[in-house]
Amino acid sequence: MKPTVHDIARSAGVSLATVDRVLNGRPGVRAVTRSKVEEAIAALGFVRDLAAANLAKSRTYSFVFILPDYDNSFMKGLRREVVAASERASTERTEIRIVAVPHFDPHALVAALEEVLADKPNGVAFVAIDAPEVREIAAKLNEAGVPMVTLVSDLPASSRDHYAGIDNIAAGRTAGSLLGRFLSGREAKVAVLAGSMLVRDHRERVEGFLAVMAEAYPNLRVLPVIEGRDDSALVEEKVSEAFEVTPDIAGIYSLGGGNRGLLRVLRKVPLEARPVVVAHDLTDATRAALGEGIIDAVLNQDAGHEVRSAVRVLKAKADGLPVIEAQERIRIDIFLKDNLP
Amino acid sequence: MKPTVHDIARSAGVSLATVDRVLNGRPGVRAVTRSKVEEAIAALGFVRDLAAANLAKSRTYSFVFILPDYDNSFMKGLRREVVAASERASTERTEIRIVAVPHFDPHALVAALEEVLADKPNGVAFVAIDAPEVREIAAKLNEAGVPMVTLVSDLPASSRDHYAGIDNIAAGRTAGSLLGRFLSGREAKVAVLAGSMLVRDHRERVEGFLAVMAEAYPNLRVLPVIEGRDDSALVEEKVSEAFEVTPDIAGIYSLGGGNRGLLRVLRKVPLEARPVVVAHDLTDATRAALGEGIIDAVLNQDAGHEVRSAVRVLKAKADGLPVIEAQERIRIDIFLKDNLP
DNA sequence: CAGAATCTGAGGTACGTAAATCAGAAAACT
DNA sequence: AGTTTTCTGATTTACGTACCTCAGATTCTG
Known part of the structure; x- marks a missing residue:
């Protein structure tokens, strides 16, 4: 006993x-x-016995998730997962409040975090913007003892307790290796399509990609990065343009959103001239394109895993318990048409 | 409230x-x-309130994990993860008993399962052997209402509640695609190295691999499957032999254990003649080989994830609760040297 | 050595649910 | 009508921990 x-x-x-x-x-x-x-x-x-102790204390956990009100597939999925987690959590004396903030707006994020600081919940998770003012409020939250998890996009390690997201440099490197191997030795031009170079995760993906290109694939010439603002209309326009200027693009690394626009252009390219494509984020569009062979590989981060991980970590931190590191590592999922879930 | x-x-x-x-x-x-x-x-x-209910009932969960006493890296890791889970579980009124059985021995497995049937724990997880007598006892356990999870290796879906393992056909297909793409179009010979074709997961990997070869890579000629019994000494011997007979092997799919033996042979092959290699299971050996560029990709199943998933599922089944399907899907991890954890 | 300050024990209530007992009420039988 | 059976309410104890009060014991202070 x-x-x-x-x-x-x-x-x-x-x-x-x-x-x-x-x-x-x-x-x-x-x-x-x-x-x-x-x-x-x-x-x-x-x-x-934690269960008995929590019962006696009538302890409840209150967590806040701050999410950008961005409307691309990934963020939609992320919100859905948070809502699902919040529904499940209610059976476990855990209340998850979701706060929406305008995207790419450090001040809005800071304002939301300041409210959190006043509220003092048992933990907060947010999609970070790596700006000085955000780091500052994060330091204050840290000092106030509010467990803090960055979601999808990180801050410097010192100012948060945990990061629930992928290593974007590694993702960029992985994409580079795949593209390089798939193009196997031939002299060719490669296009890089990002959302915005102002966002840390996109910058890091490009960085990793370029590093691998430089190290291992001197045969590939990388064209200037195209910024599509994660907007499929803009992506379509800019990629069309790129194909006009450089018809012999042999490889594309699409590391941001707006893949629907990219796909519209690709479908017009004659089969034999189609480039090798590595894209990010498994959505209905990219999944279908993988199946058709228009996209060759998709790198993905599992939003569900990220959210569940964030909740687990916040709970552990709130209880002063250790986290199972291996369980909380968010993988870079690589999907070919053969291992689609 | x-x-x-x-x-x-x-x-x-x-x-x-x-x-x-x-x-x-x-x-x-x-x-x-x-x-x-x-x-x-x-x-x-x-x-x-489940916590309060369990407290009132002084409910405890008792699970049995039946593991083969096999001594390769993967099984060692699996056992380690079960032990770790069992230690954590003790704080949560959950007792995990580990039973070792001789490997590849259906009768030993059946005997162990019969003991389980007599014991009636709240759940059982085991590495299945797909044999008629195993299916029979599984059906009995099912009838007796003992939640049952197959681990790593599966039974037909009807006779168990859940399978915590990867889709081995998809794994074989993925390996085939990677190898095919990495060899990009050239006429070449490909070797397949399995542990034993008597084991279902190995058979399925080969099946998936051959299917992709037939569908998409007519330029590749697949040599007869080499069976290395997951034993590195035997693997070394047989692969050496294969290289003598066919010096121009351009690709290898190693889907079983004993990769150390394979690596010993590969290190002797002159750099420019080295084949493209896709192997299974991330171990110290394969990880190092990935880094060196001797192996090009490693497919892996995360034993820790499988064990934690099995425990979660057993608990949910014991409580009559639904499982979060997406959380319990075991992925086929693809590692290049760029995304090693 | 008295008085104050600090430590310790005893006992109780609470958290939300499970499970048991017993008595009374209502319905279904003779 | 009286008897049996079935339903329902009231009450209690228990699970393991938290937290409170109060009294008595011990130590420290002047």
């Missing part, structure tokens, strides 16, 4: 109240008595 | 005892009263 506080009390020869004082770090216990109790705890291998 | 059983009782105008009878499906409630209570439950949106 698992030992209980009563067993500790009996074994240490003290009363329940004293055990309770030791366990919860309350004052009023002599050092000698304290260590007697601690020995008994260690000897019996007592571990506090 | 979340409604409690007391609120239900008050709202329905019945006593606590009656609410309890309805909630737990006990007899002794008239149909009219029952539906009154059910209406109140629906109206208030009551959800039973």
Whole structure:
């Protein structure tokens, strides 16, 4: 049988109240008595029953998720996952509040975080914008002891407790290797299509991609980065333009949103002239394109995993418990048409 | 505030005892009263507090994990993960018993499962061997209402509740596509290295691989499958032999264990003549080889994820709760040297 | 050595649910 | 009508921990 506080009390020869004082770090216990109790705890291998403790405390967890009100497939999916998590969480004394903020707007994010600071919930998760003012408020939250998880897009490691997202440099490198291998040695031109170089994750993907190109694929010439603002109409326009200027594009790395626009252009390219394409984010559009062979590989981050991970980590931090690192590592999923879920 | 059983009782105008009878499906409630209570439950949106319920019941979960006593890297890792899960589980009123059985021995597995049937734990997970006698005992366990999860290797879907493992046909197909793309169009010979064609997962990988070869890569000639018994010494011997007979092997799909033996041979092959290699299972050896460029891609199943998933599913089944399908899907991880964890 | 300050024990209530007992009410039988 | 059966309410105890109060014991202070 698992030992209980009563067993500790009996074994240490003290009363329940004293055990309770030791366990919860309350004052009023002599050092000698304290260590007697601690020995008994260690000897019996007592571990506090969290469920019972939470019940007694009527502890509830309150978490805040700050999400950009951006309307691309990925963010929509992310919101959906947060809502789903929030519904499940209600059975577990956990309340998840969702706050929407205008996207790419550091000030709006800061304002939302300031409200969080005033509120003092048991944890906060947000899609970070790596700007000085955001780092500043993050430092304040940290100081105030509010567990903090960045979601999808990170801040410097010092100012948050955990990052639930992929390593974007590694993602860029992976895309580079795939493209390089798929193009296998031939002299060719490669286009890079990003959303915006102002966003850290996109910058990092480009960085990783270019590094691999430079290191391993001197045969490939990378054209200037096209910024499509994650907007499929704009993407379509800019990619069309690029094909007019450079008809012999042999490879494309699309690392942002707006892939629908890219696909519209690609479908017009004659089959034999179609470039090798590596894109990000598994959506209905990219999934279909993978199946047709218009896209060759899709890199993906699992929004569901990210959200569940964020909730688990926040809960663990709130309880002062360790996290299972391996479980919380967000992978870069690589999908070919053969391993689609 | 979340409604409690007391609120239900008050709202329905019945006593606590009656609410309890309805909630737990006990007899002794008239149909009219029952539906009154059910209406109140629906109206208030009551959800039973599982933590409190389990506390009151002093419910404990007892799960059995049956693992083959096989000593390759993967099985060692799997056992390690089960042990880790078992340690964590002890804080959550969950006891995980680990049973070792001789590997590839259907009768030993059946014997272990028969013990489980006598024991009636709250759930069982095992690395399945797809043999008639195993299916038979699985059916009995199913009938006895013991939740059952197959781990790594599956049975037909009907006889278990859940499979915590990868889709091996998809894995084979993925390997085939990678190899095909990496070899890009040239006429070449490809070797397939399996552990044993008697094991279902290996058979399925080969099946998927050959299917893709036939569909999409007519330029590649697949040599007869080499069976290395997951034993690195034997693998080394047989692969050496294969290279003697066919010096111009341009691609290798290694889908079983014993990769250390394969690597010993490959390191002797002159750099420019080295084949493209896709292997299974990320171990110290394959990880190092990826880094060196001796292996080009590694397909992996995350043993930690599989074990945690199995535990979550067993718990959910024991509580009659739904599982989050997306969370329990085990991915085929694809590692290049660029996205190693 | 008295008085104050600090420590400790005993006991209780609470959290939300499960499960049991017992008594009374209502319905279904003779 | 009386008897049996079935339903329902009231009440209690329990799970393991948290947290409160109060009294008594011990130590420290002057």
